[in-house]
Amino acid sequence: MGEQVFNITELAQEFDITTRAIRFYEDQGLLEPERAGQRRIYNRRDRVRLMLILRGKRIGLSLQEIRELFALYDAAHDDAPQLQEFIRILERKELQLLTQMEDIKVVLTEIGQLRGQCEKALGKRANGHNQVKEL
Amino acid sequence: MGEQVFNITELAQEFDITTRAIRFYEDQGLLEPERAGQRRIYNRRDRVRLMLILRGKRIGLSLQEIRELFALYDAAHDDAPQLQEFIRILERKELQLLTQMEDIKVVLTEIGQLRGQCEKALGKRANGHNQVKEL
DNA sequence: GTTGACGTTGACGTAAACGTCAAGTTATCG
DNA sequence: CGATAACTTGACGTTTACGTCAACGTCAAC
Known part of the structure; x- marks a missing residue:
């Protein structure tokens, strides 16, 4: 019943990134595996x-910003000024x-408009709903 | 009645970017001023x-992607295969x-949740004053 | 024992998106 | 006319987020 663990290639495959990227996140202080x-x-x-890192990246955060958020979140639980700062950053x-x-x-x-125009120009019917994958 | 025009610093100030950036966009084929x-x-x-470029950047497009979209949009009006390609990219x-x-x-x-926790930890009341925006 | 798969740490390379000079050009003001 | 400000074109530097070797460790399998 030991906790479930993963190695680096498993994570890399699961999230479709390279092992290099994962090690890089560790270099940047975003991960600290055993x-x-x-x-x-x-x-x-x-x-x-790792999931949080990737989601952060998808919404346009830099690794540094992600690290700051992690750090602040970690520190924030017992330090009021830090909490205030954290709230400001969040806002x-x-x-x-x-x-x-x-x-x-x-x-x-x-x-949507452009696609409508394109399809009209192609003589297609804009038949109500345009199924996103019919090519 | 002459058309309204701008110089580079006016645009830079209006959009809060540098003139260097604007010239760079031109280098990349995204702008062709007189x-x-x-x-x-x-x-x-x-x-x-320029507004489109900046909005594209905000939503995470690369300058190259923006240029491709511009190019395709320009070409798309009279070329059916291009239109198809354009639609694919859009989708x-x-x-x-x-x-x-x-x-x-x-x-x-x-x-929202984190802020709630923080404010609770600070002993504040969630007294409504900071509803930054409603969805 | 050695082969091969997998993992490790540097070190260096790279692409994108500008920043930062340098050095020259043009317009304007007094 | 000269000074100054604003603009121009290179050219090189910088940061971020990795990619790409190189060289070595390790562990099970043959």
């Missing part, structure tokens, strides 16, 4: 961290993300 | 392009953007 000798061993918590991020979502909505709308 | 002698003169269409982007929006929603939710 070692068995010199081999890295990742537990479920490490795996969650800034929240505003950025809301802007980003607005941008995305605009672009999605435009994409 | 010239008065060697000075660049931007019209409203150039300005719109791929659409899927990416939907994923990105999902990520953002998740993070916004987490941010």
Whole structure:
């Protein structure tokens, strides 16, 4: 019943990234897996961290920002000034993300319009709904 | 009645970027302003392009991707295969953007929870004053 | 024992997106 | 006219996020 663990290639395959990337995240202080000798061993918590890293990247955070958030979150539980700082960062991020979502909505709308125009130009019927994968 | 035009520093200030960046976008084929002698003169269409570039960047497009979209959009009006290609690119982007929006929603939710925890830890009341924005 | 798969640590290379000079050009103001 | 500000084109530097070797360790299998 030992905790479930993973090695580096398993994680790399699961998340479709390279082992190099994972080691790089460790260099940057984003992961601290156990070692068995010199081999890295990742537990479920490490795996969650990796997921957070990748999601952070997808929404446009730099590795440094991700590290700062991790660090602040870790430190924040017992230090009031840190908590205040953490809240400020979160609020800034929240505003950025809301802007980003607005941008995305605009672009999605435009994409829809452009696709409509294209299909019209191709003589297709805009038959109500355009199935996204019919090519 | 002459068309409204701008110089490079005006645009830089308006969009809070450097002139270097604007020239760089031109190097990359994203802008082609007129010239008065060697000075660049931007019209409203150039300005719109610049806005599109910046919005593209905000949603995570590379300059190359932005250029491809511009090029395809320009060419797409009179070439059916190009139109098909354009549609494919748009659909791929659409899927990416939907994923990105999902990520953002998740993070916004987490941010809300974290802030709640922090404020609780600080003994504050969630007295409503900081509802940064509603979805 | 050695072969091969897998893992490790450096060290160096690379692409994107600019920043930062340097050195010259043009417009304007007094 | 000269000074100054604003603009120009290179050319090289910088940061981020890895990729790409090279050289070595290790462990099970043959």
